[in-house]
Amino acid sequence: MRRRSEADFTEFAAAALRRLRRTAYLMCGDWHRAEDAAQDALVRVYRAWDRLDHHAGLNTYAHRAVVSVVLDQAKRPWRREFLDDEVPDQPLPDPARTVDDRLLVIEALARLAPRQRACVVLRHYADLSIEETAQVLGIGTGAVKSQTSRGLAALREQLHRPGTGTAAPADHKKEVLL
Template structure:
């Protein structure tokens, strides 16, 4: 790789790492696995750097790489255990009161099938268009629409159930599914 290309890659990696790590976390629900997935995705991007379309497809390729890495990790037998690690302190500094909602959404995301989870995360967290999501996942736009719809319906169903300790309370309130970055970030 040429010196200028390495400088460009380093600049891209520094700008993209946090977003890739957060996307990976929403896909797998574990910060350690998310860190590994983001790093592995950057390795894949580095290897293909000179062949990539830097004008149009770099972000899409990065999301495709991180989703692919997370799905590959999930297939490994030693990665199938779910971690109950706490969310890092820097994310808990949310003073708006949305932390509980965000954690509930992240927990509910882990219950979705991988394809639905990927579509919901890429569409509503990473803010990719339907076409960009289809390209990142290697599926049709119709599949993105249907998987996203099914995923959001499943999230609504999961999040509108009262918690086990609230099941006996008649006035248990439902948690709405909000897909803006304020809840999923």
């Protein structure tokens, strides 16, 4: 890689790391795994740097890489065993309920099927268009629409169950995730 390309990649990585880490976190629900996924995704971007379209394809490729890494991590057998043994920490009450609402949404996201979770996160958190989401996931736009619709319906159902507290309105969910 040329010296200028190294500088361009470093600039891109610094700007994209936080966004990729948050996207990964919303998909897997674990900050440590999200950090690893974001780093692995940036390694994939680095390896393909000279072949990528630097004007339009960098963010799409980076999102595709982070989604792929998170889904690959979930398939590892040792990862599933570890998750089964984890005991979740009980958070302290939040008088403003913003943290509680955020945790409810993150827990509900974790219960979605991987493809639904990816579509909901990319569409409503990462603000990708239907076409961009389809490109990142390697599926058709119709599949993105249906998976997003099913994922949002499942989220609504989970968030409005008795015992989950009051859920945020549908148009407020994005703010809750931030």
